[in-house]
Amino acid sequence: MTPERVHPNYVTIWVWLLVLMVAGVLxxxxxxxxxxxxxxxxxxxxxxxxxxxxxxxxxxxxxxxxYALAIVPVLLVVALTLVLFPDIVFHH
Structure with missing residues (x-):
């Protein structure tokens, strides 16, 4: 038998997303x-x-x-940002 997946309370998550959106605007x-x-x-x-x-x-x-498939692109973006940071900040 497969284990039952517990579904999150979508309304609560939606409310949190709304609160965070308002916090970002404010x-x-x-x-x-x-x-x-x-x-x-x-x-x-x-x-x-x-x-x-x-x-x-x-x-x-x-x-x-x-998780590995999701984290690798994020790490690449962070690495490229750090490598390109001096060029972006110190361009003349």
């Missing part, structure tokens, strides 16, 4: 620098992406290979 009103606001908005977007991937894409119940 973050632009904070008295912070542009880079701090951008970092905050990107952090909120990352949390929303994890919520969607784990709950709506059902990655929570998948094997480790699926």
């Amino acid at each position: 973050a632009t009103r904070l008295p912070l620098g542009k880079s701090a606001i951008n970092n905050l908005i990107f952090a909120i977007a990352a949390v929303k992406a994890v919520l969607v991937a784990l709950n709506y894409m059902h990655l929570r119940s998948e094997s480790w290979l699926i």
Whole structure:
């Protein structure tokens, strides 16, 4: 017999996504620098992406290979960003 998969409470996840969306929009009103606001908005977007991937894409119940397939492109993007950062910042 196959084990029963537990489905998340989709309404609760949806409410969290709405709250995080509002938090991202309201973050632009904070008295912070542009880079701090951008970092905050990107952090909120990352949390929303994890919520969607784990709950709506059902990655929570998948094997480790699926996680490896999802993490490798993210690591490549981070590595390329770090490698290209000096060219982007110090262009003349």
